[in-house]
Structures are given as structure tokens and as C-alpha cells.
Amino acid sequence: MGQSVIKLKKQELKKVVEHYKPYSSSKKPPYSILAAKTNGCAITIYESGKVLFQGSTHAEEAAKWSDGADQPKQKSNHQNMPDFLKKDHIGSDEAGTGDYFGPITVAAVFVTARQQALLKELGVKDSKSMNDETIKKIVNDMLQTDMVYSSLTLNNEKYNQLQRRGWSQGRMKAWMHHHAIQNVLGKLEDGVKPSGILVDQFCKPDIFYNHVQATGDKPRRDLSFMTKAESYSTSVAAASMIARYRFVQEMEKLSKVVGFDLQKGASKVVDQQIKRIVNSRGQALLDKIAKVHFANTKKAL
Known part of the structure; x- marks a missing residue:
């Protein structure tokens, strides 16, 4: 272990x-x-x-x-600061990983040096520092620009199937980051090549590569990793906002399914909502709207 x-x-x-x-x-x-x-x-x-x-x-x-x-973790970030952050580059980030209800969403965004100033002007920064309404407004403005992006959603039913097959959440995230980045590269015009690719780090690079390989895909070896990358990279900040935006959209859809606003996170309020859902709709519904291996399920039941 x-x-x-x-x-x-x-x-x-x-x-x-x-x-x-x-x-x-x-x-x-x-x-x-x-x-x-x-x-x-x-x-x-x-x-x-x-x-x-x-x-x-x-x-x-x-x-x-x-x-x-x-x-000296923060110092390490500066020591390993990629030299392409102010140039054209791809950034990727995810949302929903610590939330009991709702899917995991991942986004990758290619931002040129020219576009970085515009996105900052629109208010693009770390999504964790903003409420959902602000994120919605800014993302709607972002999507009107000509930036290239890809967003992926791993719905709860598929998430639970993979988890039962032995996939860790880390493997799922690496798999999604890998494909979101590949999608963006596939959308770029001929001759356009990013100066770098930056992933918001959630595990050591070697573990990330092993996760991707375990899914049957060939991992890219030209990636850079930083913790809190959204604080340094406009591309990652844009990706974090799109991922959060997609997560909020999915939560709104699932809330309509159950008939009330689902709580984000994994708090005691979530435990109470689980009981309410099981009592009114049955436990089977959880498989379609929640990450059922979280401890909340057992506690609520």
C-alpha cells in the first residue's frame, strides 16, 4: 500500500x-x-x-x-516555473473531485500570448476565488473569444463503474486531462504549436504518466506540472473556470432530477440530502447522481 x-x-x-x-x-x-x-x-x-x-x-x-x-513548496514552484507562461501554451484543470454529488469535469485551454491580456481583462483568474455566478458571466464572455478549448465530463454512472473496476480517482483525472489536452492539440490549425503544456498538479508526474498508461493510452512526456498553476498561468486559470462552469451546469441538471438544490462538497448537509433522496426515490438513484464510494454514503445509510 x-x-x-x-x-x-x-x-x-x-x-x-x-x-x-x-x-x-x-x-x-x-x-x-x-x-x-x-x-x-x-x-x-x-x-x-x-x-x-x-x-x-x-x-x-x-x-x-x-x-x-x-x-519550501512554494519556492519549488518558482524554481520550476516553466519559461512558457507568457507565451502561447495549453493549460488544464479539473472540478468536482471533492464533491459527493455531481461529475468530474476537466478542461484544457490553448491561450496565445495575445489572448492572455484579453482574458485577464475579462476577469479570468483562479476559479476558487469566485462565486458560481461570477464564473458563469466570465466564462460566457470567454467563450465568445477565439481561444481553443476542450471540456470533458465524467458522469456519475460511468465514474462509479470505473471505481468498481479498480480505477482510483487519480487515474480518472489523469485520463481526462490527457484526452482534453489531446483534443485541444487536434483542434489547432496546421503549423500552430504551443510553447508548452501545463497541468494543474494533483499527483507526482511519474504517477500521472502511470495512470494514463494504465488506461491503455500512451502518455505524453512533454507536460509540465505545477501546484496552484491557475495562479501563474492564464491558460490554467481559464481551464479551471470552464471546468467549474461545466460542473455547476451538471449540478443544476441533477438538482432538477431530485427536485431540490444539491449541496456541493461532502459535508453533513450532504449526508442529510442523501437520506432524503434514499427515502423518497430509493438508493439506486445515488449511482446516477453521486460518487457512491465516498464515506458519506455509508454514514447517511
Whole structure:
């Protein structure tokens, strides 16, 4: 079983504890603050500040918190800053991975050096810093430009099928990023070649390549990876906004199916909505609207 270990500062450790509390286990190892399990990963948080991630998704789960670790992670980003960020390049990002309800969506966008200024003027930046209504407005403006993009949606029914076949969420994401990038490259005019391709990093590059290879596709070896890439790359920021926009659209469709607004994330409110759906429509519906392997299913039932 693979594992990752990071050490966090006190303030960041509190955030991690709060995040994993809904998935906590009653059994805790000695000197630990919290033991939890979610998304195929066992997490143990120790009094020393160390956090242990074990399981098939250990790398992706640890990557969520690496920027707050006692390591020069941000410095590493600057040291490895690709030289093509202000040139024509492709960026890719995803949405919906931590949400119980709704699909995973991935977008890849090719932005030229000329288009970068225009997209910034339209308000393109990290989608996590904006509400859904703002994202909708900006994306609608973005889609009127001549930028080349591709967006993919992995619906819940297919997601659950792949998960039961042994696919980790990391493999699904890598598979989608790979195909979104390939789609964009296929749409470019003859002779147009990006200066680089940047993926918002959710796992180590070698793991990403292994994930793609495990799906039967040949991985590209010309990719660059950065954590929080949307803060540095206009292409990735545009991709993050399109991915979020598509995710919100799908959530609105699923909300109409159940008859009320589905909650994003994986909180206790989600657990209550699961009970409501199961009581009124039956458990089978969850397979079409949710990531059923999340701990929320078991807790709600």
C-alpha cells in the first residue's frame, strides 16, 4: 500500500483536522489527533504535525495540503516555473473531485500570448476565488473569444463503474486531462504549436504518466506540472473556470432530477440530502447522481 507523509504547521494542521472530521474513525493510533478514511485513502494526523496518507489515492490527497507543509513548496514552484507562461501554451484543470454529488469535469485551454491580456481583462483568474455566478458571466464572455478549448465530463454512472473496476480517482483525472489536452492539440490549425503544456498538479508526474498508461493510452512526456498553476498561468486559470462552469451546469441538471438544490462538497448537509433522496426515490438513484464510494454514503445509510 502506497503512502505519503507531510509535516504541517499548527494553523494548517487545524484546517486538515476540520476537513477530515466528517470521515473520522473511532480507532486512533497512539499520539494521533485524528484518524479518518475517505476517497480510498486512510489519513492519520499526529500531534507532532505529521500527516500520514495511505492507500491508492495517497499522493493526490497529500498534494491538497503540501503547500502548507514545512517544506519550501512554494519556492519549488518558482524554481520550476516553466519559461512558457507568457507565451502561447495549453493549460488544464479539473472540478468536482471533492464533491459527493455531481461529475468530474476537466478542461484544457490553448491561450496565445495575445489572448492572455484579453482574458485577464475579462476577469479570468483562479476559479476558487469566485462565486458560481461570477464564473458563469466570465466564462460566457470567454467563450465568445477565439481561444481553443476542450471540456470533458465524467458522469456519475460511468465514474462509479470505473471505481468498481479498480480505477482510483487519480487515474480518472489523469485520463481526462490527457484526452482534453489531446483534443485541444487536434483542434489547432496546421503549423500552430504551443510553447508548452501545463497541468494543474494533483499527483507526482511519474504517477500521472502511470495512470494514463494504465488506461491503455500512451502518455505524453512533454507536460509540465505545477501546484496552484491557475495562479501563474492564464491558460490554467481559464481551464479551471470552464471546468467549474461545466460542473455547476451538471449540478443544476441533477438538482432538477431530485427536485431540490444539491449541496456541493461532502459535508453533513450532504449526508442529510442523501437520506432524503434514499427515502423518497430509493438508493439506486445515488449511482446516477453521486460518487457512491465516498464515506458519506455509508454514514447517511
